[in-house]
Amino acid sequence: MTKWRSRETGSRSARAFLGVLLLLSPLHAQSPSSSAPLVPELQRAEANWAHASTALRAAEEEAQKAEEKVERLRALYARGLVARRDVEWAELEAQTARARLAAAQEVERLAREALARVREYAERAAERERQQHRVARALVRVARSYGQGRFTMSDLAALMRAYERRFGLPLPISAFGQTPTHHRLGLDHRGRVDIALHPESEQGRWVIEYLAQRGIPYIAFSDEIPGSSTGAHIHIGLPSLRK
Numbered sequence: 001m002t003k004w005r006s007r008e009t010g011s012r013s014a015r016a017f018l019g020v021l022l023l024l025s026p027l028h029a030q031s032p033s034s035s036a037p038l039v040p041e042l043q044r045a046e047a048n049w050a051h052a053s054t055a056l057r058a059a060e061e062e063a064q065k066a067e068e069k070v071e072r073l074r075a076l077y078a079r080g081l082v083a084r085r086d087v088e089w090a091e092l093e094a095q096t097a098r099a100r101l102a103a104a105q106e107v108e109r110l111a112r113e114a115l116a117r118v119r120e121y122a123e124r125a126a127e128r129e130r131q132q133h134r135v136a137r138a139l140v141r142v143a144r145s146y147g148q149g150r151f152t153m154s155d156l157a158a159l160m161r162a163y164e165r166r167f168g169l170p171l172p173i174s175a176f177g178q179t180p181t182h183h184r185l186g187l188d189h190r191g192r193v194d195i196a197l198h199p200e201s202e203q204g205r206w207v208i209e210y211l212a213q214r215g216i217p218y219i220a221f222s223d224e225i226p227g228s229s230t231g232a233h234i235h236i237g238l239p240s241l242r243k
């Protein structure tokens with residue numbers, strides 16, 4: 001009888017365990033997209049602010065020129081070269097330019113504040129999304145036990161017999177030892193077995209209870225992530241090592 005003994009211990013197996021979790025996590029296939037609806041809003045706010053800034057610079061220039069014209073005409077008037085009315089006209093123009101500048105400053109301030117609000121909102125949405133991902137990731141790690149760290153062929157044979165006695169169906173083994181899928185994932189799955197049962201189903205709970213009572217190591221992957229249908233299974237044996 002072949003004994004499947006695991007040689008890895010301590011931090012090496014802990015590292016491998018993390019690797020398994022990350023690789024088998026169905027979240028891998030999901031891409032963050034919930035902040036996407038904010039993009040047009042952000043672009044609009046940025047465009048508004050850019051427009052307001054351009055208008056403000058133009059108004060500043062216009063006001064500056066109007067002030068310079070008043071100074072110039074006042075100097076000319078002092079030398080008797082222009083009429084008083086010309087100075088008054090330039091002063092009125094400068095006053096109008098100052099009013100337009102004040103309005104442009106207000107528009108720019110509002111656009112800048114609106115942009116800051118949209119950016120803050122987008123940042124908070126992104127942070128919420130990151131948190132949701134962390135929560136979803138945590139849900140994948142439903143249960144694990146290193147037990148006595150040993151899983152043998154006779155353990156498997158006994159489990160298969162017990163399961164069939166209990167449920168009248170063969171144990172649904174989805175991966176027996178190394179498979180092409182595990183090979184692609186870069187995992188050494190030799191001496192490990194995957195059972196296609198949801199850890200929270202009646203059968204799944206029974207298998208976990210069976211393994212726990214006998215100190216057989218397992219990892220129960222529960223696929224609780226909305227929109228994902230793969231991933232739930234019970235892995236029997238110590239965590240797969242990265243190849």
Ligand SMILES: [Zn+2]
Binds near residue numbers: 175194234236240
């Ligand atoms: Zn497995």
